[in-house]
Amino acid sequence: MSTAPRLAFLKGHGTENDFVIVPDLDGRLELSAATVTRICDRRAGIGGDGLIRVVRSSAHPEARAMADQAEWFMDYRNSDGSIAEMCGNGVRVFARYLQRAGLVEAGDLAIATRAGVRRAHIAKDAGDAARPGEATAGSDGPITVVMGEATLPEPGPDGEITVTVGDRSWPARNVNMGNPHAVAFVDDLAQAGDLLTAPAVRPAAAYPHGTNVEFVVDRGPRHVAMRVHERGSGETRSCGTGACAVMVAAARRDGADPAVTGHPVTYTVDVPGGRLVISERPDGTVEMTGPAVIVAEGEIDSSWLGTDLG
Numbered sequence: 001m002s003t004a005p006r007l008a009f010l011k012g013h014g015t016e017n018d019f020v021i022v023p024d025l026d027g028r029l030e031l032s033a034a035t036v037t038r039i040c041d042r043r044a045g046i047g048g049d050g051l052i053r054v055v056r057s058s059a060h061p062e063a064r065a066m067a068d069q070a071e072w073f074m075d076y077r078n079s080d081g082s083i084a085e086m087c088g089n090g091v092r093v094f095a096r097y098l099q100r101a102g103l104v105e106a107g108d109l110a111i112a113t114r115a116g117v118r119r120a121h122i123a124k125d126a127g128d129a130a131r132p133g134e135a136t137a138g139s140d141g142p143i144t145v146v147m148g149e150a151t152l153p154e155p156g157p158d159g160e161i162t163v164t165v166g167d168r169s170w171p172a173r174n175v176n177m178g179n180p181h182a183v184a185f186v187d188d189l190a191q192a193g194d195l196l197t198a199p200a201v202r203p204a205a206a207y208p209h210g211t212n213v214e215f216v217v218d219r220g221p222r223h224v225a226m227r228v229h230e231r232g233s234g235e236t237r238s239c240g241t242g243a244c245a246v247m248v249a250a251a252r253r254d255g256a257d258p259a260v261t262g263h264p265v266t267y268t269v270d271v272p273g274g275r276l277v278i279s280e281r282p283d284g285t286v287e288m289t290g291p292a293v294i295v296a297e298g299e300i301d302s303s304w305l306g307t308d309l310g
């Protein structure tokens with residue numbers, strides 16, 4: 001019987017973008033990139049597109065300044081161990097964990113992230129999804145996250161952005177949701193190929209720290225579908241910040257930019273793992289609504305991790 005420390009974890013997902021959740025409320029753990037990679041390994045570990053450590057904001061140096069606004073900090077890592085500024089599906093799953101652990105009630109809450117404080121609303125149950133267009137949920141009510149404002153950096157001196165897969169290239173829109181995205185509108189999602197490797201994005205100078213790449217097709221008025229190759233994780237079944245980036249790019253393409261029209265706009269964004277509903281207001285605020293489900297909880301026997309846990 002191993003005497004190595006055991007690590008409590010939960011498994012959750014938002015539209016099948018899945019995460020290993022590690023409650024570390026007092027911030028005692030030091031999870032190296034190697035440890036995160038091993039935990040996220042789908043064969044030798046628990047498996048996940050990313051790992052979410054739950055830490056009291058006052059106990060984490062990157063969140064301490066937000067502690068008076070948000071008690072809890074989402075320490076998000078991609079499955080390759082890299083740190084990302086923001087994770088939209090992750091925030092919903094994080095909120096669901098807090099609710100399930102009895103650390104918050106359904107309703108409104110604030111969450112500290114590396115992209116700043118994000119406000120979320122946990123509907124009390126699926127029946128409470130009274131707001132028009134709210135996506136339905138799994139076992140509990142949908143969760144809405146105010147994702148902040150998108151920024152759309154203009155092309156730099158090296159010119160327009162292009163995304164290339166094999167011998168096909170498309171122009172792409174640079175959209176930042178706290179994390180970077182290159183959004184390419186295509187005729188058919190199959191044109192993105194197998195996405196086993198990252199699409200080539202040029203000029204590289206546009207994304208000095210790499211980027212998430214979304215491929216988008218139309219499904220109808222204010223209705224799109226996407227695939228995504230995520231920075232640090234590869235192709236995933238969903239990307240919340242990516243769905244927001246896609247919606248913002250589509251609204252500009254469609255002449256529905258709320259800052260220009262003065263009217264809010266809502267798009268349905270279908271991802272391989274489900275459906276997200278994204279709205280943007282004239283003040284630039286982007287809101288995302290979708291499900292978040294905790295599917296399991298257990299203990300990791302750290303003896304196989306091969307690294308200490310700090």
Ligand SMILES: N[C@H](CCC[C@H](N)C(=O)O)C(=O)O
Binds near residue numbers: 084087180
């Ligand atoms: N791979 C992303 C972070 C996770 C984003 C995605 N899972 C989401 O739901 O927003 C990045 O490196 O920026």
